Amino acid sequence: MQQNNGLDKNQLIIFVLFTMMLVGFMFYFQSKQKVEQQANGNADKTQVAQKPAENTTKPAMVTNLNDSVQVNSIQKVELKNKELTVAISSLGGQLSTVELNEYKAYNKASDINDKKLLLFDKNNSTYGFQFKDKTGKVFNTKDLVFAPTQSGNSVTMQANVNGATIQFIYTLLDKYTIDFNVKTHGLSQVVSDSKADFVWDFSARQMEKGRSQEQTHTEFNYTFDNYQSFDYDGRTTMEEPKETLNWLAIKQQFFSMVIEPQNGFKNSHGSQDMIDEGEFVKKFNFNGQVDLVGNELNQNFKWYFMPLDLPLLKSYDKNFDELLPLGWSFIGTLNRWFFIPMYNLISGWGIAAGWVIFLMTIIVKIILSPVMFKQHKLSAMMRVIRPEIDEVNAKYKGADAMKKQQETMAVYRKAGVNQMAGCLPGLLQVPIFYALFRFFPNMIDLRGKSFWFAKDLTAYDDVIKLPFHVPLLGDHLSIFAIACTVVILIYTIMTAGNIQQPTQEGMPNMKVIMYIFPITFLFFLNTSASGLSWYYFVSNAINILIILVIKYWILDEKKIHAQIQANKQKEPKKEGKFQKRMREMMDKAQEQQKAQQQTGKKK
Structure with a gap:
């Protein structure tokens, strides 16, 4: 008697009932969740989203090249457009706070995305240009104190080093772009090398609910060959000693920070380490060389702080769409x-x-x-x-x-x-x-x-x-x-x-x-x-x-x-080519097996 291991009609009824119960249960949670979302939405509307420019008076000890110690007040200047709110610190003349205004980060306490989405904040990012002076001593711009001058959505940060002047000019452009222009004067009298190192230390803050999933998608990304080639590195180190990088990104699950040098980074290398628990998910360090012309650094850079939205990424025409990990080859095309x-x-x-x-x-x-x-x-x-x-x-x-x-x-x-x-x-x-x-x-x-x-x-x-x-x-x-x-x-x-x-x-x-x-x-x-x-x-x-x-x-x-x-009572159907080939292979294998058995008996 034929045995049927499929579902019978009674089992079909059970399956339908199970599905109806599951759908009803889901609708119950959906209606309950809508009430909670309305309450949270009303609460969000009452908050004021304005933040004044911040000038702190926290003293900091800064040592210049003459080994003299001076006390300076650290100032922060704020720039803002629809998409970004950024603060530039006079310590190091660097971006100290970067907030994406239209997005929120995951809040474990409320189990929803309702926290400010801060890519840079609380010293999780420090960067600067590292030089070697004529005595062999190394100094980094991130340790210098700059004087800010603001004009509209542009800020000029200026520092003096043994008679040399270093200017960082930040201009907040449309959407997610910050122009970062570096100018030096008299630096050739201070440094002896024809290159400088751009050093970036960054700790990626957890912004999504799934920590392990976010860690997997947090990694180095970069392009070379005039923006035509793309690569990424999610391992412990990245080494590109021969390629000139057109841009470097530290990409997280849905957001990315990109630094684009006008003349590229050479002899680039970096490291990354997982952080098992706490506020941050991964720690990065990057070092890439930039050329000095006449021992002066006059080069334009751009910072991008972007959501990984495919139309937005493609609009820049810089191969940024590769930041979105949709899969290689046919898989990516399918997506x-x-x-x-x-x-x-x-x-x-x-x-x-x-x-x-x-x-x-x-x-x-x-x-x-x-x-x-x-x-x-x-x-x-x-x-x-x-x-x-x-x-x-x-x-x-x-x-x-x-x-x-x-x-x-x-x-x-x-x-x-x-x-x-x-x-x-x-x-x-x-x-x-x-x-x-x-x-x-x-x-x-x-x-x-x-x-x-x-x-x-x-x-x-x-x-x-x-x-x-x-x-x-x-x-x-x-x-x-x-x-x-x-x-x-x-x-x-x-x-x-x-x-x-x-x-x-x-x-x-x-x-x-x-x-x-x-x-x-x-x-x-x-x-x-x-x-x-x-x-x-x-x-x-x-x-x-x-x-x-x-x-x-x-x-x-x-x-x-x-x-x-x-x-069974009829003549067998004519075999197809594949079936015939399979049968011939099996017949041959059977003959070989019999021959081996006969050889074994003779021995």
Whole structure:
């Protein structure tokens, strides 16, 4: 009697009830969350977003080249446009505070993005030009005290070093750009080298909910070959002794800080170290050489403090769009020309981000429907011919494995089942999966967008808190990850009946492996973007519905079984080229095996 390991009609009812309960539960959380968001929104409107220019009088000890000690008051001058608020400190003449006005950082206390998004602040960034004087002594501009002069949205910082003058001229341009012009006069009388080092120390502040995910996306990025070549380094060191860097960036998950020298950085090297806990996620150090002309440094630089928004990045025409880690080659193309435009189109209809993802899933399923339908139909047909396969296994029990495999393939051939046809949909899913794995945690339009339990679709939802930490799982359980795991498990149960059990000793039981896979998927999704979990929940739920439709409304299993029995009485169908090649290879292997056995007996 044929055994059916799929879901019966009672199980179908249970699945539908489970889905209805889950959807109802999600709507409850959504309505509750809307009330909280309205309350938070009203509170935000009452805050005043103005900050006056700050002049501090905190004394600092600064030693100049004459070893004389002087006390100076450290001043800060503020510049502001719609996108940026920056403060320039007279100590080092450097940017000390950089705030992105239109974005907020994650606040662990409120579990939402409501803190000021400060890329530079509290001395997490220091930079300057390092010179060697004629006595061999090294000095850095970050240790000097500059005198500020402000004119509109431009500030000139000036310092004197043994008769030499160093000027840093900062001009806040449109959007996210700060012009940084460096001029020196009389420096040739002080220094002996024809180059200077630009040294930048930076600690990346945590700004997103998922710390480990943000650490993974925080790294060095840079271009060379006249902006044509791009590279990145997420390891411990970066070494580019031969290339001239057109720009260098320290990129975080959704934001990036870029320094662009007019004549490039040479002999560049840097280091980066993970920070396990606390306010910061990673520590960086960069050192790149700039040339002096006549032992003077007169060069224009630009700072960019940007959100990783693809249209914005492309508008600069400096290869900044490579900062967005959408994947290499075909994967990146799939995101740039398919998933991002599709998301932008659907989100333009004014619907919630979660429903945008839902409709994206439906569209992808429709596009893949021809091959997916063939895969599910093939799966159903393999379940129907299971009794025939069992007969072959019983008939050739104890025989050599090659003969048994030949007879098994013959059964598939008579039934019109092409096993290789089931591989194509699986291969198509691989680039789609990896593209979405890149898409969801890096799509800035999804950042901070809530949906049901998830307060941010680019981070995990942690409604279920654990009183302890579980290795690889964390201190929470994601409801979206659990829901996705459940539907994958149901799908596995429905399809596992088609898997042939191993007939040789030592071979792994594939059914057990398939049942373990959904559990491991929970560990993967629990700390991933909830948008990814939601997508795969919908995707696998659709797969289940397709299987049920094929089983109960499209595929007549009795008719297929009768046709297989009738085919046994007919002449075998002409083999296809691939099947013929496979059979010839198996016949040859069987002959070689017999020859080896005979040789062994003679010995």
